[in-house]
Every structure is written in C-alpha cells, then in structure tokens.
C-alpha cells in the first residue's frame with residue numbers, strides 16, 4: 124500500500140471513529156433524558172425531526188405495555204386487583220382534579236402543601252410532570268383542532284392524537300412560556316425535571332408491599348412481582364389509555380351541545396371512566412368552571428369529590444358555572 128493510500132485509510136478510520144463517538148455521545152445524551160428532562164428543553168423545537176416520534180425516548184412507554192403481559196406469569200389475587208383499582212381511582216382523581224382543573228385551568232384554589240401532594244400523586248401516573256401536562260393542555264385549548272393543536276384527531280388521526288404526539292422530540296419539551304404561574308414553584312419544577320423518580324418509587328413500594336403481604340399473609344396469594352405487575356403496570360397503562368381518550372375519542376365520538384370552534388364532544392361513557400372529563404364539549408365551551416357536567420344528570424365524579432375536599436377545607440374557591448352558561452346548557 125502506498126503511503127498516500129495508508130494516510131487516506133487512516134483518515135477514513137478516524138472519521139468513522141469520530142462519527143461513531145459522536146453518535147455514541149448523542150445516544151447517551153438522549154438516554155439521559157429518561158431520567159433528567161432538562162435536556163429536552165435544550166433540544167429546541169426547530170430541529171428538522173422535532174415532529175417525528177423519538178423511538179429511543181419512547182422505549183420506557185412501550186416497555187410498560189409489554190410489562191403488562193407479566194400477568195400471565197404472576198397470577199392474580201383480590202389484593203392485587205383492589206390495589207390496581209384503588210390506584211386507578213386515586214390517580215385519575217389527581218389527574219382530572221389537579222393536573223387538569225387546577226394546574227391547567229385554575230378553577231379552584233389550594234394551599235401549596237395540597238398543591239404539591241396532588242402534583243406528587245399526579246406525577247406517579249407516568250404522564251410526566253404537572254407543568255409539562257398543563258402547558259400542553261393550555262396549548263390544546265388555545266389552538267384546539269387547528270394545526271397548532273398538539274393532539275387533534277381531526278387533523279392527524281386517532282392514533283396520533285391518542286398515543287403518538289407526546290412521543291415526538293418537540294412534545295417532550297415543556298412550554299415554559301405557557302405556565303409562568305406555576306413554574307415559579309421549585310418543587311413543581313423538580314417533579315417536571317425528574318419525572319421518572321415518583322413512578323419508580325411507587326413501583327418499588329408496590330413490590331415491597333406485595334412481598335411483605337405474601338409472607339405475612341400467605342393466604343392472600345400475592346407476591347412482590349404480582350403486586351408490581353397489577354398495581355403499577357396494568358393500573359398505569361389502563362389509566363393512561365383512559366386519560367387520553369379525551370384527546371382522541373372526545374374530539375370524535377359523542378354529541379355537541381355547544382357550537383364550539385373545535386370538534387369536542389360530550390360522551391357519557393368517557394365521563395364515567397375519566398371521572399367527569401367526558402363532558403368535553405361543555406368543557407371546551409366554558410373551561411373556566413370547576414364543573415364539567417353542566418346538567419344534574421351529567422355525572423362528574425371529580426366535581427363531587429372536590430366539593431367534599433372543599434367541605435373539609437382542603438381546597439377552596441371552586442369556580443361555579445355562570446348563570447348564562449347554565450341557561451344555555453338547558454337549551
């Protein structure tokens with residue numbers, strides 16, 4: 124080999140090594156975002172691939188679904204089922220009452236302690252931090268069913284609005300400009316930045332609880348692995364899909380009481396599984412009230428529970444439905 128050929132081979136190998144280490148660094152930086160979301164903010168929404176699904180970043184989300192198949196191995200017990208159901212109910216309430224009606228729409232007031240307690244429960248739902256959630260939701264209301272809506276089924280299809288949009292590079296960022304009112308709390312910013320911490324702690328607690336129960340009360344028929352699969356994975360995945368039906372189905376299936384500029388619908392079935400969020404056409408017409416069921420028969424479990432919390436002084440200043448909106452709802 125001539126010396127010229129050798130030099131060019133060396134240069135080629137060097138270029139490959141540099142590019143490989145560059146790719147390696149980029150992959151490590153992207154993996155870091157699984158545990159520290161601040162890197163998402165640095166990524167910038169302008170990148171050419173900002174609107175495409177980031178599959179590396181999406182691995183934990185996909186893996187949670189596969190983990191549910193574990194029910195085939197761990198079996199089932201009343202203790203595991205009750206735990207899964209109780210965690211669904213508690214966390215659905217945290218999402219609808221706090222992530223949605225409090226952080227996104229400010230339809231009632233709460234102390235900083237109560238605000239943090241429910242932000243913490245909300246963070247265990249693996250739907251990221253309260254600031255990320257509220258910022259995207261405020262953008263949804265501003266631009267509902269236009270090209271700027273993060274999750275319109277009318278424009279981008281059912282699957283995208285249900286489980287595609289939030290896996291893109293652009294959507295992993297928190298739109299800080301949209302939530303200055305709550306971004307001033309360092310404890311909320313912490314939950315947003317390290318949004319895997321609370322879910323991991325919940326998973327560990329559930330494993331420990333199941334292992335303890337299986338030993339202390341063998342007749343319960345449970346184990347650490349069984350409690351982890353049912354209490355964490357199954358409960359969280361079902362909770363996720365129930366929640367996002369409001370982005371997908373509640374803009375597609377149901378009736379329209381109000382002629383809003385978007386395609387929102389009222390759907391009683393969705394209202395039942397989401398504790399009141401299915402009255403989505405009501406909500407788009409007037410998002411400024413804590414209630415989403417506008418008639419007495421429009422079941423809105425979150426509203427009933429918030430009234431109870433107000434009675435015992437944990438929340439206050441629940442914003443009612445204005446008289447003119449109630450009159451319009453009666454037709």
Ligand SMILES: [Zn+2]
Nearest residue numbers: 227260406410
């Ligand atoms: Zn809303």
Ligand SMILES: [Zn+2]
Nearest residue numbers: 263267387403
């Ligand atoms: Zn909507």
